Amino acid sequence: MRGDNVGEFEELTLLAVRALGPETYGVPVQQFVERMTGRNASIGAVYTALDRLEDKGLVKSVRGDATPVRGGKRKRLYDVTPAGRRTLERLRTMRDRIWQAIEATER
Amino acid sequence: MTPAPHRDPRLPRPARLFMRLLSRDSASTDLEADVAELFASRRRDRGAIYAWWRLAGDLWSVTWRRRRVASPGAMAVASAERGWPGSSWLGDARHAFRWLRRYPSLTVPALISLSLAIGAGTAVFSVLNATFLREYLAADASIVWVWRLHENGAARTWRPAEFLALRRLAKTVTLEGALSRAALLPVAPAPAAGAGEGDGDGAPASVAFVTDGYLQTFAPPPAAGRLLDPADAQPDAAPAAVVSHRFWRRALGGDRSAVGRQIRVAGTPVRIVGVAARDYVDPSDGTPDVWVPFSWFDVLAASTPQASSTPRLAGYGHLHPGTSATAADAELTALVREASPGGYPGDPPATAVEQGPVKSAAEIAREQRIVLVVMGLVAIVLGLACANVSNLLLAGATTRDREIGVRLALGAGIGRIVRQMVVESLTLTTCATVAGALVAARSAPAMAVLAGMPDADVAIDRRVLFFLAAAALLVGIGAALAPARHAVRGSVSQPLTAAGPAVTTGRRTSGMRSVLVGVQAAASLVLLVLAALFARTLLHVTRLDPGFDVDRLVYVSARPAGPRPSAADEVRARDYWTAALGRVRTLPASSAPRW
Secondary structure, eight states: OSSSOOOHHHHHHHHHHHHOOBOOOOHHHHHHHHHOOOOOOOHHHHHHHHHHHHTTTSSSEEEOOOOGGGGGGEEEEEOOOOOHHHHHHHHHHHHHHHHHHHHHOOO | OOOOOOOOOSSOOHHHHHHHHOOSSSHHHHHHHHHHHHHHEEEHHHHHHHHHHHHHHHHHHHHHHOOOOOOHHHHHHHHHHTSSSSHHHHHHHHHHHHHHHHHHHHHHHHHHHHHHHHHHHHHHHHIIIIIIIIIHOOOOEEEEEEEEEEETTEOOOOOOHHHHHHHHHHHSEEEEEEEEEOOOEEEEOOOOOTSSSSSSSOEEEEEEEEEETTTHHSSSSSSOOOOOGGGGGGGOOOOOEEEEEHHHHSTTTTTTTTTTOOETTEEEEEEEEEETTTTTEEESSSSOOOEEEEEGGGHTTTTTSSSSSOOOOEEEEEEOOTTTHHHHHHHHHHHHHHOOSSSSSSSSOOOEEEEEEESSSHHHHHHHHHHHHHHHHHHHHHHHHHHHOOOOOOOOTTTTTTHHHHHHHTTOOHHHHHHHHHHHHHHHHHHHHHHHHEEEHHHHHHHHHHHHHHOOOOOOOHHHHHHOOOOOOOOHHHHHHHHHHHHHHSHHHHHHHHHSSSOOHHHHHHHHHHHHHHHHHHHHHHHHHHHHHHHHHHHHHHTOOSSSOOOOOOOOOOOOOOOOOHHHHHHHHHHHHOOOHHHTTTSSSOOOOOO
């Protein structure tokens, strides 16, 4: 089920993973999305988006090592793949073009 | 180095259990740690209420989180069964809902059949619960004994002083307390402060007068407030009352603040100190609406023309272990002849004591038989519904051979397939149970009226809910057995290699269905015969010839008001009624009056 089309929440999640850098995991992503958008995002929704992004090949994940924090439980660490970076660039370019068109119309 | 704890202590226990129910794989454990971390961070930053609120949202979202299904490939085939929508119990339930929605022709008849069976069974159980079971479970009636006084063969009332003296002196029995036969007195809720006089005297309610020790011994802890205690029986104590749960619901609207308020009993304000437990069944004949200390009898009952002016007091208690009924009788008879200070003025001392268990062994055996017969009929009705639903599910299962074959080929275990069948059946039964509960709530009062007990408290209680849940579980599992057996015995390759749609009804399946149809037919026949016999008995009773013409029969009941009669008055009363009957005989419209 690979494809380049991403929904709004998937895009926000992908941006959050990229902004937080490699080896981020669900909790910082969820908190980043909430902080930046000002709206509530449940952890389940974040993981659903991450799962979809991984299915589409836009992020990759590995299970981290157990640490003494979090009760010794591991984290699933996420990073943006090259395809994910290209998708973000493409989305940004598309939005920039649209904004340029808007500004040209309104000028 | 100290090993890290296995569970994260920061996630509250209910949430941990919930997540454990969802799944136990490693991904779920990681997710649980994330949820715990978020919960702790929110509680620290925004407070506990906010953290709990968001935790509920997280758990909800985790429940419905879409599971990953990998793209086709070798790994995908291996993980596809794990990614099946029904790889957890909740997933099974979701899948069951979808399946039930897809086949309304199967599910609608099954739902109707199950709802009616569970509803009817529960309604019958509610009536039995209200009439017999509460009493059985409240106390063993066969070990509670009742003692009444006799004077030359006629029942004589028992003065509280007599009872107290006997309670002190008796060695073979423990006299716990005494209760007067309930009198019908007008009882009304007292008007609120500042309101008018209220609605007159109020409706008649049965009021019993008890000595101390009675409620403490026989009544379980009250539903609200307290029971009557010795301080309430003191001469200078304010009038206090305990009301029955039924009266509290009916006359006081089930208001929790009723304790401490006043009601007017025969015009006298009495403070409610407690509400008896719902399950309490009084050892006397019929549970009264209100219990009042005996010291208030003269004030409340004796001055009221509606009530009998004589307190029909009876003592209740237990025989001492190892004491025979004969020994108790001998001791008490001797005591009442010696120590009885006499009843009311003019009464001679009692000459004998009548004693016996509140309910005889024969009565208990008769009631047990009734319960067994009725519950047997309920079991037959539920069994019929079970066979019916099983048959319908089996008919559906034959069309699902291909689906089950695919799942078996993908690596699903037999247990998973059986689990899905059971969950489907339980889902169906759960829906039917909700509808059945509504049917029961509507039909139980009507059934109580038909059974001649319109006042029975047939509201749903814990026992009825337990019956409902047990019936649903049994019917659900029972109905899933045949389809599960069919699914487990199915071949993996046969449905997959079949050319057309997999509608194959093997000899084994049709045999199983024949057995189910046979069971249904047999059970239906038994029920029909029983119903016919019942109807015939009813018809027979209505046509029974009592030996006299009931068409023009008149029944008149009279109870004289006035001062309480002494035993000496009994003779004069008999003369009075004989003379009255003689005068009625002279009336032209009457013939052969009797009393």
